[in-house]
Amino acid sequence: MSRPEDTLPPDLFYNDNESRKYTTSSRIQKIQSDMTHRALSLLRLKSPSLILDIGCGSGLSGEILSASDQDGTPGGPHVWIGFDISSSMLAIALEKEVEGDLFLADAGQGVPFRAGTFDAAISISAIQWLCNAESSEESPSGRLSRFFNGLYASLRRGGRAVCQFYPKNDEQKKMVSSAAVRAGFGAGLLEDDPGTKNAKTYLVLTVGGGDLDGDITGVVKGMDGVDVIDQRKKARVVNQRREMKGSKGWIIKKKEQMEKKGKVVKPTSKYTGRKRRIAF
Amino acid sequence: MKLLTLNFLTCAIKTCKTSPSSFPLHPQDAELEIVESDVNMAFLRNILPRLMWEELRGITRELGLPELPETAPAAEDLGEPSQVAKDLHRLLLETSIREGKLVCGNCGHEYAVKEGIANFLLPGHLV
Numbered sequence: 001m002s003r004p005e006d007t008l009p010p011d012l013f014y015n016d017n018e019s020r021k022y023t024t025s026s027r028i029q030k031i032q033s034d035m036t037h038r039a040l041s042l043l044r045l046k047s048p049s050l051i052l053d054i055g056c057g058s059g060l061s062g063e064i065l066s067a068s069d070q071d072g073t074p075g076g077p078h079v080w081i082g083f084d085i086s087s088s089m090l091a092i093a094l095e096k097e098v099e100g101d102l103f104l105a106d107a108g109q110g111v112p113f114r115a116g117t118f119d120a121a122i123s124i125s126a127i128q129w130l131c132n133a134e135s136s137e138e139s140p141s142g143r144l145s146r147f148f149n150g151l152y153a154s155l156r157r158g159g160r161a162v163c164q165f166y167p168k169n170d171e172q173k174k175m176v177s178s179a180a181v182r183a184g185f186g187a188g189l190l191e192d193d194p195g196t197k198n199a200k201t202y203l204v205l206t207v208g209g210g211d212l213d214g215d216i217t218g219v220v221k222g223m224d225g226v227d228v229i230d231q232r233k234k235a236r237v238v239n240q241r242r243e244m245k246g247s248k249g250w251i252i253k254k255k256e257q258m259e260k261k262g263k264v265v266k267p268t269s270k271y272t273g274r275k276r277r278i279a280f
Numbered sequence: 281m282k283l284l285t286l287n288f289l290t291c292a293i294k295t296c297k298t299s300p301s302s303f304p305l306h307p308q309d310a311e312l313e314i315v316e317s318d319v320n321m322a323f324l325r326n327i328l329p330r331l332m333w334e335e336l337r338g339i340t341r342e343l344g345l346p347e348l349p350e351t352a353p354a355a356e357d358l359g360e361p362s363q364v365a366k367d368l369h370r371l372l373l374e375t376s377i378r379e380g381k382l383v384c385g386n387c388g389h390e391y392a393v394k395e396g397i398a399n400f401l402l403p404g405h406l407v
């Protein structure tokens with residue numbers, strides 16, 4: 001199966017047609033929702049926070065960030081700002097009237113927010129695209145470093161970021177995580193269902209100064225298939241095989257609860273019909 | 281785009297990073313709208329210390345909105361839906377720029393805003 005990343009640049013790949021197909025597929029909705037919940041559980045937010053969503057697409061992850069704690073979003077409802085390189089994806093997010101603010105921007109060009117803006121950041125299935133440079137004047141390493149440097153600065157001390165992505169191979173996995181470490185992050189890679197075709201890779205990033213003091217092992221320690229790449233513990237590999245049943249069960253249960261309430265399949269239900277009017 | 285976001289957004293151009301006048305971006309020809317949402321008290325209390333109040337006052341003035349008090353409200357003023365909390369929620373989370381542009385005070389670059397979405401894509405030579 002060919003990777004979309006190898007066929008076209010992201011803004012061309014996610015055109016109107018592909019963006020709609022993507023967003024309306026119930027299979028994709030379920031996978032993106034599960035991964036967002038997994039990422040949220042790694043962020044461990046305890047109260048409503050300001051979150052950046054990188055490559056937010058049509059807002060599948062954002063809708064979950066806007067949900068309340070009772071509806072399965074830890075610490076929610078959060079306020080989020082999302083950006084994406086595809087205007088077609090953003091157009092669908094607009095149609096769905098997502099709560100978050102949206103931007104058209106390229107993560108490879110940086111993160112244009114003042115220092116310490118965000119409590120946390122999330123990115124679901126997007127940053128592997130940074131490994132494909134669109135033009136000859138740009139290199140994947142340059143784009144990755146602009147992105148991670150910008151992200152690092154935009155997070156407050158003690159903040160965290162979780163980026164689920166689809167590395168093409170081990171080399172790409174390493175290229176991405178070492179770019180994050182070079183930007184100053186404490187970093188760890190967590191893999192769910194490693195070695196299967198459902199394998200999911202989460203890059204968990206911490207900014208020093210908080211309660212964990214940048215020590216990523218405090219976040220993913222003892223988890224299944226964890227690779228600690230904290231700068232100080234040079235590429236120490238912790239390879240504990242432990243079933244994550246509890247956590248998965250939790251996600252599935254929440255998902256079912258949410259689906260029953262129609263939160264995922266009909267995400268805007270709570271706010272449809274809210275007033276939108278021009279003022280001043 | 282919410283006024284909250286405008287209180288954190290900077291110019292994306294490399295050479296502006298170090299210049300204090302690249303923040304805040306200045307709205308021009310802005311058409312505003314109110315998009316109502318539930319007041320999130322815990323969020324307001326969380327974000328309050330991170331606001332740049334003086335810049336927020338400047339922006340509201342530029343937009344022709346009512347003058348803000350000289351100093352930011354204190355955390356104690358954000359008790360259960362007090363008027364201060366409601367006003368702050370209305371200003372930061374419900375007042376949005378729907379159309380117009382954001383202009384950098386340092387380099388003059390204009391970021392277009394359409395249907396509430398700001399375009400921050402830069403031509404390659406400005407990155």
Ligand SMILES: C[S@@+](CC[C@H](N)C(=O)[O-])C[C@H]1O[C@@H](n2cnc3c(N)ncnc32)[C@H](O)[C@@H]1O
Pocket residue numbers: 010011014032054055056057058059060061083084085086089105106107108123124125126127129130
């Ligand atoms: C598989 S979709 C995921 C969308 C959303 N996060 C979700 O979970 O549904 C990947 C998204 O990444 C975006 N993307 C790819 N490269 C990007 C870049 N350089 N900057 C911003 N967004 C990018 C694409 O436009 C697309 O919307």
Ligand SMILES: [Zn+2]
Pocket residue numbers: 291292293296302384385386387388389
């Ligand atoms: Zn500028």
